[in-house]
Amino acid sequence: MKVAQGILDCKTAREVVEWVDLEAKATLREWKRRLLEESLEGLVFRHLGPKWLKIRERKPTPWVCLRCGRRESNQIKRNGHYQRYLIVKEGVIQIRVPQLECLTCGKQIALNALFLPERKRYWIELDRKITELYLSGASYRQVKAMLDREMEWDCGLMSLWRRFQKMAKKASSSGLGEPLKVLYLDEAYAKVKGKPCWNLLALGEGKSGKRAYLGAVLSPDKSEAGWISLLESLEIPEAGKGLLVIHDGDQAIASALNFILPKAKSRLCAWHELHNLFLKTRELFPGNRDKIKEVMKEAKLRIESIQPKTTSPLERGIKEYRRRTRPMDGFKSRTGAANFLRIWLVKENARMAKEDWLKAVWTAPL
Numbered sequence: 113m114k115v116a117q118g119i120l121d122c123k124t125a126r127e128v129v130e131w132v133d134l135e136a137k138a139t140l141r142e143w144k145r146r147l148l149e150e151s152l153e154g155l156v157f158r159h160l161g162p163k164w165l166k167i168r169e170r171k172p173t174p175w176v177c178l179r180c181g182r183r184e185s186n187q188i189k190r191n192g193h194y195q196r197y198l199i200v201k202e203g204v205i206q207i208r209v210p211q212l213e214c215l216t217c218g219k220q221i222a223l224n225a226l227f228l229p230e231r232k233r234y235w236i237e238l239d240r241k242i243t244e245l246y247l248s249g250a251s252y253r254q255v256k257a258m259l260d261r262e263m264e265w266d267c268g269l270m271s272l273w274r275r276f277q278k279m280a281k282k283a284s285s286s287g288l289g290e291p292l293k294v295l296y297l298d299e300a301y302a303k304v305k306g307k308p309c310w311n312l313l314a315l316g317e318g319k320s321g322k323r324a325y326l327g328a329v330l331s332p333d334k335s336e337a338g339w340i341s342l343l344e345s346l347e348i349p350e351a352g353k354g355l356l357v358i359h360d361g362d363q364a365i366a367s368a369l370n371f372i373l374p375k376a377k378s379r380l381c382a383w384h385e386l387h388n389l390f391l392k393t394r395e396l397f398p399g400n401r402d403k404i405k406e407v408m409k410e411a412k413l414r415i416e417s418i419q420p421k422t423t424s425p426l427e428r429g430i431k432e433y434r435r436r437t438r439p440m441d442g443f444k445s446r447t448g449a450a451n452f453l454r455i456w457l458v459k460e461n462a463r464m465a466k467e468d469w470l471k472a473v474w475t476a477p478l
Contacts, residue, residue: 137203138202140202141203141204142205144200145206148228151227152207152225152228156190156212156223159171161185163190168186171185173185173188175222175224176221177214177217177221178219179214179217179219180216180219183214186215187214187215188214189213190210190211190212191211192210192211193208193210194211195207195209196208196209198228198232198233199233209228243455247436247455247459287324287326288318288323288324288326290320291319292317292326292355293319293355294317294356294357294358295346295356296317296357296358297314297315297339297357297358297365297426298313298359298430300434301434302330302442302443302449303442303443304444304445305443305444305446306442308332309331309332310330310338311329311330312328312329312331312334312338312339313325313426313429313430314327314328314346315425322464322465325429325461326346327346329342329345330449330450330453335364336364339364339365339368339369340368340371343369348372348373348376351372351373351374351375351376352369352372352375355375356378357369357373357379358379358381360380361380361388366378383427386408386411389407389408389411390404393408429460432460433456436456437452
């Protein structure tokens with residue numbers, strides 16, 4: 113009745129929306145607080161039984177004393193509760209967390225519930241929200257502003273950065289999952305500490321046409337050594353026998369392929385073939401636009417008739433990477449650049465597999 117009365121007292125539609133939103137947030141905060149407290153009490157009850165039980169059956173528990181090691185149920189006792197603040201999407205909640213004590217040494221034992229790790233200010237759902245916003249194109253400052261408005265709480269930029277970095281380190285992808293037929297190689301520019309760097313990328317295509325990123329290396333240059341490092345990490349058997357490798361014609365890539373995959377066939381990416389032909393045609397027929405168009409049209413038909421098509425699918429992924437990183441003005445560390453590259457590859461693999469990329473990125477609670 114209180115909520116209904118509050119809505120009836122509102123004078124405008126905007127006031128109604130604000131009132132409902134405020135009450136909904138308060139209700140959700142209370143619901144999450146109760147749910148977490150009941151879950152924590154249930155975790156302790158599962159291993160220690162009811163509070164009144166004096167003599168407990170000896171059985172293993174997930175808890176470890178830093179001094180005595182892993183503890184069993186008859187070596188631990190309850191020792192009251194302590195208050196802990198936790199930041200959720202609707203604001204801040206205060207929960208009562210059970211305390212455990214080692215009966216051997218008297219030291220406190222961390223509860224360390226899977227859904228509530230020790231010393232974690234942000235709850236699991238916020239990690240997911242931070243990842244979603246950041247990979248969708250928002251900067252850390254924009255993410256902070258959005259969360260501040262939603263939670264009515266001041267989020268620290270460094271806290272957001274740390275949450276994303278930890279999430280990125282755990283991101284992983286299942287890969288191609290079938291025999292490799294075509295390998296695409298290309299690079300994407302990145303700026304790290306104000307200096308140019310290159311993400312050397314390898315995209316694989318299987319016999320069924322499925323595509324997935326197989327690996328990447330963050331390199332200070334596009335040298336042969338960097339490409340050799342990437343190709344070696346792919347562990348392609350039989351020196352690439354029966355494999356078609358498509359790249360942009362870079363001499364460093366060609367040299368690395370001759371060294372690591374000498375039995376693989378190489379072909380230029382169609383875009384680069386057409387681009388090189390356009391430059392040569394423009395030199396041969398300066399100012400003759402009709403002749404240039406005619407030559408390019410015939411060349412395009414000839415190249416597109418070749419199977420498989422050699423237009424590298426890496427180009428779209430690189431364009432997306434540039435679109436996301438251009439507003440960032442580079443990375444402040446190699447660790448940050450490498451972590452972003454890892455989680456971006458997982459996101460792209462999920463997109464190509466027509467899966468929910470956020471579920472693919474979201475692996476395990478931190």
